[in-house]
Amino acid sequence: MISRQWYGLARSERAQDCIRHLLTETFPALGNIPGFVDASILPRTLTTGVQFQVVTRWNSIDAIVRFAGADAEASVVPPQVAEMMIEYDPRATHFEVVA
Numbered sequence: 001m002i003s004r005q006w007y008g009l010a011r012s013e014r015a016q017d018c019i020r021h022l023l024t025e026t027f028p029a030l031g032n033i034p035g036f037v038d039a040s041i042l043p044r045t046l047t048t049g050v051q052f053q054v055v056t057r058w059n060s061i062d063a064i065v066r067f068a069g070a071d072a073e074a075s076v077v078p079p080q081v082a083e084m085m086i087e088y089d090p091r092a093t094h095f096e097v098v099a
Contacts, residue, residue, distance in 0.1 A: 035066065
């Protein structure tokens with residue numbers, strides 16, 4: 001199993017919009033991709049905004065490629081989400097899940 005991790009710093013006033021988008025748009029769409037396992041949103045409030053660590057788990061790198069495209073580490077950030085953000089990581093990080 002592979003854990004895909006990505007972070008973004010959302011504008012404080014848009015943080016709930018970001019969560020809503022993940023829960024109503026992104027995560028349901030991921031559920032339709034073979035090999036997707038689950039997802040978590042880990043927010044923390046900073047003085048500059050709300051940082052999100054989004055963690056998804058996948059059965060294989062091939063499943064991630066079905067989501068992200070040939071460059072599996074490329075972030076997938078729709079334009080409406082990008083405008084909610086102050087900054088975000090253009091690359092996701094993948095870790096093998098051991099336990």
